[in-house]
Amino acid sequence: MIKFLLNIDRRIIFILVLLALIIPLKSQIFNMPVKPTSTVEKIYKKIESLSQGSIFLLSSDYDPQSRAELYPMHIALLRHCFRKNIKVISMTHWIYGVGIAEEALKKASAEYNKKDGEDYVFLGWKPGFAMLIIGMGQDLYSAYPTDYYGKNTRDIPMLKNVASLRDIDYMIDLAAGATIEPWIIYGSDVYKFEMGAGCTAISAPDMYPFMQTKQLNGLLGGMKGAADYETLLEKGTLVGENLTLEEKTNLAREAMRPLTAVHLLIIILVIMCNILYLLTREKK
Amino acid sequence: MNIFRRTIPLIIAFCLGIVMIFRYYVPHQSAEDLLTKYGEWVRIIGGFSIVLGLYSLFFTHYTKIKRGMPGWGYSIFVFIGFAVMVFLGLIKEFETFLSIISGKLIDVTSPFGSWEKSLTGTSYDWIYQYIFNACGATMFSILAFYIASAAYRTFRIRSVEATILLLAAVIIMIARVPIGGLISHWIPDLADWIMEVPNLAAKRGVLLGMCLGSISTALRIIFGIERGYLGGGE
Numbered sequence: 001m002i003k004f005l006l007n008i009d010r011r012i013i014f015i016l017v018l019l020a021l022i023i024p025l026k027s028q029i030f031n032m033p034v035k036p037t038s039t040v041e042k043i044y045k046k047i048e049s050l051s052q053g054s055i056f057l058l059s060s061d062y063d064p065q066s067r068a069e070l071y072p073m074h075i076a077l078l079r080h081c082f083r084k085n086i087k088v089i090s091m092t093h094w095i096y097g098v099g100i101a102e103e104a105l106k107k108a109s110a111e112y113n114k115k116d117g118e119d120y121v122f123l124g125w126k127p128g129f130a131m132l133i134i135g136m137g138q139d140l141y142s143a144y145p146t147d148y149y150g151k152n153t154r155d156i157p158m159l160k161n162v163a164s165l166r167d168i169d170y171m172i173d174l175a176a177g178a179t180i181e182p183w184i185i186y187g188s189d190v191y192k193f194e195m196g197a198g199c200t201a202i203s204a205p206d207m208y209p210f211m212q213t214k215q216l217n218g219l220l221g222g223m224k225g226a227a228d229y230e231t232l233l234e235k236g237t238l239v240g241e242n243l244t245l246e247e248k249t250n251l252a253r254e255a256m257r258p259l260t261a262v263h264l265l266i267i268i269l270v271i272m273c274n275i276l277y278l279l280t281r282e283k284k
Numbered sequence: 285m286n287i288f289r290r291t292i293p294l295i296i297a298f299c300l301g302i303v304m305i306f307r308y309y310v311p312h313q314s315a316e317d318l319l320t321k322y323g324e325w326v327r328i329i330g331g332f333s334i335v336l337g338l339y340s341l342f343f344t345h346y347t348k349i350k351r352g353m354p355g356w357g358y359s360i361f362v363f364i365g366f367a368v369m370v371f372l373g374l375i376k377e378f379e380t381f382l383s384i385i386s387g388k389l390i391d392v393t394s395p396f397g398s399w400e401k402s403l404t405g406t407s408y409d410w411i412y413q414y415i416f417n418a419c420g421a422t423m424f425s426i427l428a429f430y431i432a433s434a435a436y437r438t439f440r441i442r443s444v445e446a447t448i449l450l451l452a453a454v455i456i457m458i459a460r461v462p463i464g465g466l467i468s469h470w471i472p473d474l475a476d477w478i479m480e481v482p483n484l485a486a487k488r489g490v491l492l493g494m495c496l497g498s499i500s501t502a503l504r505i506i507f508g509i510e511r512g513y514l515g516g517g518e
Contacts, residue, residue, distance in 0.1 A: 010433040017432045032462035037472070064420030096420075099412040127334075128327035135323045138316060201460065208484040209491055224460050260461040262428065267454055269436045274450070277440045 006276050013269065020265045024257035031257055036228035039211065042218030043196040044080070044232040046170055052085040054169040055162055057193075059183065060104070062176035063096035066200055070174050071100065072252035073198045073226035077172060078108035080233055082119070087158050089168075091123040091144075093132070093179050098125045102148070116149070117156045124148030130182045137165040137191040165191040174198040174220075180207065184215045198225060223259055226252030294508045301506030369411070376408040452478055 024030050036044075050056065058077060062070045081088050092101045105122055114120055123144045126132050135143035140163055141153050153159050161167060171193055173183045180197045188195040194217055197207060201222025210216040220229055230250040304322065307315045345359035441447045458464040459475030504510035 008436070013433045013436055014429045017429050021428075030463070032466055034462050035465045035472070037476070064417040065424040067417065067421055068425070096416075099409065099417070103413070126327070127330045128323065131323040131326040131330075134319060135327070138320050138323075142320070205479060205483045206487055208479055209488045212480075212484060222460070227462075256462055260463050262432070263457045263461045264463070266432050266435050267457055269432065270439045270450065270454065273436050273439070274441055 002276050002280055006273065006280065016265055016269075017262060020261040021258045024261045025254075029257065030260040032260070034224075034227045034231045034253060034256060036232050037225070039219040039221070040225050040228035041232065043172070043220060044218075044229060044236070046194065046196065046217055047077070047080050047084065047086070048236065050084065050086050050169055054086050055089065055167060056081050056086045057089045057091070057165075057168045057171040059091050059093065059171070059173045059179070060097055060101040061093045061179040062100070062174060062200075063094050064100065066176035067100060068255075069200045069222050069226075070176060070198060071104065072223065072250075072255070073220045073229055074100075074104045074174055075108055075251065076226060076229045076233055077174075077198070078104060079111065080229075082108055082112035082114050085119075088120040089123065089159075089162070090120065092125050093129055094176075095125050098148070117147075117151065118158055121153075121156055121158050122148045123153075129179075130186045133165075133182060133186040134190075137187065140164050165193060168193040170194050170196070172196045172198060175203065176200055180210070180216070184210060188215065196220075201225075223252050223255050227256050290511075290514060293514055294511070297513075298506055298508060301502070305506075369408070372406070372408040372411060376406040379406055452482075 047056070058074075058081075060070070060074055078088065088105070090101055090105050092098055101124075102122060105120060108114075109116070109120055116122070124147065126144065128135065132143060140159070144153050146152055147156060165171075165187060168191075171183070171188065172195070173180050175197065176199070180199065180203075183195060183197075187193070195215070196218045197210075197216050198220035199207060199222070201224070204219060204221030204225075207216060207219050207221075211219060220226060227250070230253050234250070303318075307318055341362065345362045347353075348356045348359045439450055439453070441450060455471065456475050456478060458467070459472045464471040464475070501510060505513065
């Protein structure tokens with residue numbers, strides 16, 4: 001029996017994971033309050049401290065593979081900025097991320113009736129990576145002569161006073177890969193703007209050295225980071241201010257239920273297999 | 285011919301490397317202009333890598349089909365997918381161009397029908413949204429199943445190190461979902477300590493090692509000791 005359990009068919013584990021995902025999604029099981037972490041609070045407070053008309057740069061460097069983890073925080077950040085009338089510049093270093101960046105921008109801007117060119121700008125994708133960041137730091141209009149839709153960046157009202165990265169008030173990189181480091185090295189360190197980051201849960205531990213050195217002011221780590229941000233966003237709603245139906249749709253907090261179930265399942269499985277392993281070792 | 289294959293590239297690498305290092309310490313507009321020009325060149329040359337990548341991709345899959353190698357059928361989809369996306373991409377650009385000259389955005393419903401009210405945009409957008417997005421997310425989500433199975437089989441307390449690793453993993457897993465904080469505030473606090481002390485120390489060590497490695501590799505390239513980038517081997 002112990003041998004059977006130790007070498008259990010992986011398809012049984014797959015079914016257990018599937019059930020752990022589906023049941024909480026379809027029911028309210030594991031519906032628990034989310035307590036925001038300090039790294040997320042720092043980003044929220046920074047955006048909260050920005051005045052109306054401040055310039056916020058959002059680089060969404062991820063593709064559909066990481067959409068599940070990063071899209072919720074992408075939407076939450078845009079909602080926060082638009083709610084506070086902060087001007088948003090959106091761009092991506094990942095060619096496969098253009099569609100997602102555009103979709104998020106259109107969705108969030110529509111919720112707050114924000115206009116392209118006045119309240120936000122979408123620069124799209126360009127090759128160059130680190131060199132593109134340096135180019136933006138020296139002259140934004142040369143690095144991006146036109147926006148994603150072909151409009152001359154010099155003629156866009158929102159970019160009138162944004163000649164380079166030095167004019168950015170705050171920046172966040174949502175990354176599925178290694179784009180945060182280049183943004184720090186070639187962007188925020190050189191052109192002196194404050195920066196935060198959002199990344200997949202697996203990359204989050206890599207970012208802690210940059211937070212200790214204050215090169216990153218905060219971090220949204222994976223789905224939990226996004227859920228924390230959604231919680232803060234809801235708590236920050238003014239008394240009497242009604243949330244729109246879209247704002248009530250908290251993608252990450254909804255995902256916390258299946259995530260909790262799967263984490264618990266894996267922990268139970270690991271404990272179980274270790275008990276069985278110790279039993280067989282004692283027998284030997 | 286050795287002069288073109290070896291000597292001139294080595295001289296270019298040495299001169300540009302030295303100039304770009306010293307440029308960093310020159311607080312003058314000309315140094316900034318040089319960097320701007322250099323950046324433009326890098327971006328232009330980088331654009332050519334797309335052509336090289338395409339050639340390599342097509343050549344590999346064409347050879348696979350030609351020789352009837354195992355799985356050659358999948359290679360056909362590379363060509364079909366490429367042709368479809370390029371065709372639809374060009375149409376999208378044409379629609380954008382039309383919208384610019386007419387001064388209004390054209391809302392083109394997908395040719396696949398308006399079975400979903402929110403379904404607007406070009407055919408290119410439709411394929412991105414409903415095929416590429418869905419397939420990408422599906423491929424990545426399969427990981428969750430494999431991770432659960434792998435954790436069951438491999439996370440065993442065979443040694444002291446493995447036990448420490450397992451304990452840390454369990455604490456982080458439970459702390460990164462809301463239930464951790466509800467059980468005890470010690471769990472998220474402990475998880476934060478693990479991330480901010482042992483994790484940070486290890487990551488910083490790795491980061492410093494990587495940076496020193498990058499610097500030494502860059503110096504080896506500049507001084508012509510490392511010549512792997514020249515290719516060949518003759």
